[in-house]
Structures are given as C-alpha cells and as structure tokens.
Amino acid sequence: MPAHYRGRLAPSPTGFLHAGHAATFLTVALRASAAGGTLILRNDDLDGARCKPEFTHATLEDLRWLGIHWQEGPDTGGPHAPYSQSERLSSYRAAFEELRTSGWIYPCKCSRKEIASALSAPHPGDEEPVYAGTCRPKIPTVFEHSLPATNWRFRIPEHETLRFNDLLQGPQQCVAGRDFGDFLIWRKDGFPSYQLASCVDDSLMQVSEIVRGADLITSTFRQILLWRAMKAAEPAFYHCHLVTDANGKRLAKRDDALSLRSLRAAGWSPCDVASAITEGRLSSLSTPPRP
Ligand code: GLU
Numbered sequence: 001m002p003a004h005y006r007g008r009l010a011p012s013p014t015g016f017l018h019a020g021h022a023a024t025f026l027t028v029a030l031r032a033s034a035a036g037g038t039l040i041l042r043n044d045d046l047d048g049a050r051c052k053p054e055f056t057h058a059t060l061e062d063l064r065w066l067g068i069h070w071q072e073g074p075d076t077g078g079p080h081a082p083y084s085q086s087e088r089l090s091s092y093r094a095a096f097e098e099l100r101t102s103g104w105i106y107p108c109k110c111s112r113k114e115i116a117s118a119l120s121a122p123h124p125g126d127e128e129p130v131y132a133g134t135c136r137p138k139i140p141t142v143f144e145h146s147l148p149a150t151n152w153r154f155r156i157p158e159h160e161t162l163r164f165n166d167l168l169q170g171p172q173q174c175v176a177g178r179d180f181g182d183f184l185i186w187r188k189d190g191f192p193s194y195q196l197a198s199c200v201d202d203s204l205m206q207v208s209e210i211v212r213g214a215d216l217i218t219s220t221f222r223q224i225l226l227w228r229a230m231k232a233a234e235p236a237f238y239h240c241h242l243v244t245d246a247n248g249k250r251l252a253k254r255d256d257a258l259s260l261r262s263l264r265a266a267g268w269s270p271c272d273v274a275s276a277i278t279e280g281r282l283s284s285l286s287t288p289p290r291p
Contacts, residue, residue: 005037006208009063009070010198012044012120013055016259017062019285020213020243020251023277027240028211029068040205041073043084046197047119056084062260066270072205080205085197092192095200095230096185099154103140104229105185107150110134115151118184118193123215124250131181149188154195154226156182162221167238169214174221183222199223203232214239215250246283258282267291 007028011017017025032039041063045051060075072078082088099105114128122128131153140155158177166172174180184193192200198219202210210220217239227234242250251258263273266288276285 004208005032005035006040006206007032007035007037007211008040008042008202008205008207009068010042010044010212011059011063012047012050013052013059014047014050014120015055016058016256016261018251018260019258019263019273019277019282022066022260022273023243024211024213024240025063025068026066026274026277027238031209031211031238037208038072039068039070040078040080040207041070041075041083042201042205043074043086044121044194044198046085046191046194048086050120051086058261062264065260065264066274085201088197088201089190089192091200091204092197095196096152096192097145099185099226099229100145100152101142102229103142103155105143105152105154106135106137106141107143108135108153108182108184109150114184115187118187118195119191121194121198121216121219123213127180127218128183129181130177130179131183133182136182149190151184151188152186153182154185154222154229156180156222156225162224164220164224164234164237166217167209167236168241169217169239172217172220174218176221176225180218180222195219195222195226199226199230199232202235203227203230207235209236209238211238211240213242215242243277243282246286258285 009025009028043056074083117126156176160176161173163173185196186192220237224234244250256262263285268289276282
C-alpha cells in the first residue's frame, strides 16, 4: 500500500445524489483531507441501462456544491485515467484472464436475475441468496475462454471465516458459503460485475482506504477474496453508518425530497445539509429554511 493516503468517491450515475450519499461522501472527503491525502472521483457507470451522462454531470455539480474537491477524476484527469468504469474494460479483461488461468472462476448458466443486477453494487434488498453451486466444478479447474459466451462465477473458499478490522465499526467477520456464495465476476455480454470492477480499480488506482456505506460490508468480504486471488494488497476500510429517513428507512435515489438538488432549491446551504446529517436531524430539512 502506498504511504500516501488515497481515498475515493465512487458514485453511480443512476439518479440524483441525496442526503445519504452526502453523508458518506463528506466523510470520504474529510478523511482524505485530514490525512493530507489525494481524493479520486471514480465514475461507476458500467450499467449502461441505468446510468445516464446527465446524472454524472449532476453528481459532479452536487459534489462541488457540497464543497468536495478531488484531485483525480473524469473531469480533472490524472495518472490513472480514464476514471469512468465504462472506459476501463481492458483492465477488467486482464484481471478476468488472471482469475481464469489460475482456476478461480468457472462458467455458470444460472440466475438470470442476479446476472441482470451484477453491474451495480448490491445494497440491501439486492443481495442474492447463497449460490447453490449447480455449475461449480468439484475441484478448481481452468476453463477455456473459447467457450460460447457465458457468465463466470468466483469460487469462494467454503466454510472459511473471513475477517477485517473496520476503522469505524471495529472487527468484522463472516463465513464464506454461509453469508454469501460464489458470486458473479463476468457477464456473457462482455461486462465485469461491480465486485470485479471495483476491486481492480481500487487496486490500480492505489486506493489506500475505502470509505463507503455499511450496507456494502458483505461486498467487502467478497472483494477481500478477489484481492487475495489477484495477489493485490487490500486497502483499509471505513464503513459509514447508514442515513435513514424519519421512519428509519434507508434513503434511496427515488426519494426526491432529500435529494441535494431539492435541498439546494429549497434554500438550504451545504453547511446546513452537512450539520443536519452529522447531528442526525434530517427531518429538519423537510420544511424550507427561514429566510
Ligand atoms: N458505485 C457504488 C455504489 O454507489 C460504489 C460502491 C463502492 O463504494 O464500492 O454503490
């Protein structure tokens, strides 16, 4: 890992950012600046059906409005360009080949629904049941790439207890095969899964600490296995508490009321939004500010 702190913001341009994203992204930015480090903006736009350039544009604008500045990104460039995942397919293909030739992955014909959602990070409600192992070979096997187009799955070490120390949430552990199963790496339409793309980018961009929502802790375990398989160093982790609405429900991009655009249009300043988030009083933003 580089001695220099490198953090990343990794928004998916599938909608407008809301107060929940702001909470995570402000934490990312604060930790990078407290460490005197570099902040990278990575545009997670692999899912062509859900990602739209106008959302990328709006995301960058909203992040700037919040007062967040990054040193590397799709707009600023940098030593690890390109910073949009849709332009980084050759790096993902190289990682796929490495995993294939070392027997970590196998072709799979199952789970249409999971395949459809594999391009995005699995947030609560999107997690798939543990894979039943229908296509899993009995022993690790190197499969030819010349097979007809197929989906590929990563072979997890069943029953192994995996651990990491989260810088906010403390020691974390889970059991492979019980808490998650063999997961998708590559889709037959030629796209990598979020798990592979995110790991490859964090590694190539030399991210030293990943700050993201606590709903991605299970994905962190999957990614730890991928870094191990690719013989890459794993970064440090800081999983933020999730921001919920007045009913305790996680905020979603479709909840327009708490989108940063709506809050800004209602007259709230970035400072008001940041303090309402850190003080846990999001409901105070539901009525317009006093003039
Ligand atoms: N683009 C992913 C998301 O918005 C990022 C997940 C991550 O931070 O790795 O959920």
